[in-house]
């Protein structure tokens with residue numbers, strides 16, 4: 507990236523009044539690191555070494571608590587890049603990863619990366635001990651189907667640990683639905699999130715989850731589900747809620 511473009515990008519994302527730097531423990535790096543906050547949200551809090559945002563630090567922090575025996579676990583992460591994927595690669599027994607691509611069927615490959623649609627995974631039943639995802643399920647049209655598929659590929663006592671943007675209100679707001687003939691219908695003004703993988707750089711959010719996500723997981727067949735918040739170690743208090751569901 508040319509210096510001029512870099513400066514332009516930095517000027518666009520940095521809120522100078524919020525800019526802070528501190529040295530503190532990074533749960534992903536497992537040691538003290540330089541942290542930066544360039545705006546007032548969890549995505550804008552980063553470890554300068556592993557580049558994890560406060561979202562990644564939160565999920566890894568919870569993973570350390572709920573899966574201390576991770577070195578003996580087969581993991582499936584719904585992304586083939588990023589700080590969580592890199593963390594799992596160094597810690598878990600095996601890591602299977604995938605990306606989503608609308609033009610490729612589950613189990614196929616694109617640019618050497620396995621493609622999976624979480625609504626229809628190609629994996630056998632009971633393939634993994636732990637499944638993880640960050641900020642994926644709000645983009646899945648039929649999330650009930652997706653939760654059922656994660657449940658299916660988990661082994662007995664397996665866990666699903668993930669994040670989605672979660673509001674404190676109870677009820678999930680369905681923003682967009684797919685009609686019976688597969689057309690997108692917006693119930694509310696469409697909301698898009700940044701997508702570093704997709705060609706457009708933006709991805710549609712079908713819903714904004716509320717605390718009833720627990721009910722959705724139990725309805726899908728998980729025996730227990732809870733929302734947990736890392737108690738410490740997340741810089742400037744930007745801990746994110748993490749969902750832990752047990753098969």
Ligand SMILES: [Zn+2]
Pocket residue numbers: 532533534535536539553554555556557558
């Ligand atoms: Zn780090």
